[in-house]
Amino acid sequence: MSSIDAYQFVEKISMDECSESLLYCDKQTNIKYIVIKIRLHYESQNQNNWAFREVELLSKLSHNNIIKIYKSFTEGQDLYIVTDYTDSGNxxxxxxxxxxxxxxxxxxxxxxxxxxxxxxxxxxxxxxxxxxxxxxxxxxxxxxxxxxxxxxxxxxxxxxxxxxxxxxxxxxxxxxxxxxxxxxxxxxxxxxxxxxxxxxxxxxxxxxxxxxxxxxxxxxxxxxxxxxxxxxxxxxxxxxxxxxxxxxxxxxxxxxxxxxxxxxxxxxxxxxxxxxxxxxxxxxxxxxxx
The missing domain is CATH 1.10.510.10 (Transferase(Phosphotransferase) domain 1)
Structure with missing residues (x-):
């Protein structure tokens, strides 16, 4: 069962109006991941579409030069997307x-x-x-x-x-x-x-x-x-x-x-x-x- 409890929080990378990019470490493997935490607004489904669309589209892609989604799950009013950890900025x-x-x-x-x-x-x-x-x-x-x-x-x-x-x-x-x-x-x-x-x-x-x-x-x-x-x-x-x-x-x-x-x-x-x-x-x- 996917849960944010499976990861150890390390630090906040960035944030904007509706999401945060957070660095987490898998408690079992010690592998680092970027976890994108998106605050869902259930009163406006359109505000959520981009988040679920990104999960759906990236899940179809498998390439060394494209960010990989490992898993995604919701907890409460938050959507969590577990992706590659990139350590050298942009x-x-x-x-x-x-x-x-x-x-x-x-x-x-x-x-x-x-x-x-x-x-x-x-x-x-x-x-x-x-x-x-x-x-x-x-x-x-x-x-x-x-x-x-x-x-x-x-x-x-x-x-x-x-x-x-x-x-x-x-x-x-x-x-x-x-x-x-x-x-x-x-x-x-x-x-x-x-x-x-x-x-x-x-x-x-x-x-x-x-x-x-x-x-x-x-x-x-x-x-x-x-x-x-x-x-x-x-x-x-x-x-x-x-x-x-x-x-x-x-x-x-x-x-x-x-x-x-x-x-x-x-x-x-x-x-x-x-x-x-x-x-x-x-x-x-x-x-x-x-």
Whole structure:
């Protein structure tokens, strides 16, 4: 029987209006988990839908680069979701640290994160799920040990806004800075909006800034809908990487490449091989991407 009593509370990681992220340790195994505690509001079922939706969607996914749900249960007016413990923060925090130190990412580092996010994105799209809130804050990082090798691994989380493709509604979701032109134009959207989000993340990794910004939301939204972003400087990154970023930020979603098409690009395949040889990513995982 699942119960929070099976875990020892360690510390509070974060909290917001309706949920808390808490670090717990399994009393029997001593394995650490993040437990998301969500306060359910029974007077408004709509307020609960996102929580149960995240449990349902994540339970369908099984991938090394996606946060895993081990179990979920309710006690009183609280929903508990037991997930992977990620011990290295998130990509947003890392970008902030590197930007403040004026320490740009190398192309190897950029591709290390990009490839893993791409693996995760292809997996959810193959399962007909659209993330709808892909941004650095929802890209979690954790240390893993394989033999004598310790390395970092990406874990995609933040599935609060995710939906099955057939269940999509015309609504504004996600962080405004990462919204795609089709979202802002209220034309509806597909998983190509996730590809736009990925373009924003890639651009931010390379430049420490977003491809579109403005002093007001209106100014920023106007640029997203109408203006061309400034391409990544090829003095610091290869022309191939800059071209990929440009392709992800094409205004017309029909022209943007899919996650599968991106993984099949010779440039991306080259980097997958390099990263695997350096033992920075799982060789075993690559077999599942073919």
């Amino acid at each position: 990509l947003s925090q890392l970008i902030s640290v590197r930007a403040k130190a004026n320490d740009p990412f190398t192309e190897t580092e950029v591709m290390f994160y990009f490839v893993q996010i791409l693996f995760a994105l292809k997996h959810i799209h193959d399962n007909q799920i659209i993330h709808r809130d892909l941004r650095p804050k929802n890209i979690l990082l954790t240390k893993i040990v394989t033999g004598n090798i310790q390395r970092q691994q990406v874990k995609l989380g933040g599935f609060h806004q995710a939906k099955v493709q057939e269940q999509l509604e015309l609504e504004q979701v996600g962080n405004p800075s990462y919204q795609s032109p089709e979202q802002l134009l209220e034309n509806g959207y597909t998983n190509k909006s996730d590809i736009w989000n990925l373009g924003c993340v890639l651009y931010e990794l390379c430049t420490f800034c977003l491809p579109f910004s403005g002093q007001t939301l209106y100014a920023m939204f106007t640029k997203i809908k109408q203006e061309k972003h400034k391409s990544i400087d090829s003095k610091w990154f290869s022309k191939e990487l800059s071209a990929i970023a440009d392709s992800l930020l094409i205004k017309d979603p029909e022209i943007r490449p899919s996650a599968k098409e991106l993984l099949e690009l010779p440039f991306v395949q080259k980097w997958i091989t390099i990263l695997a040889q350096k033992q920075m990513i799982d060789k075993e995982l690559l077999e599942t991407q073919q």
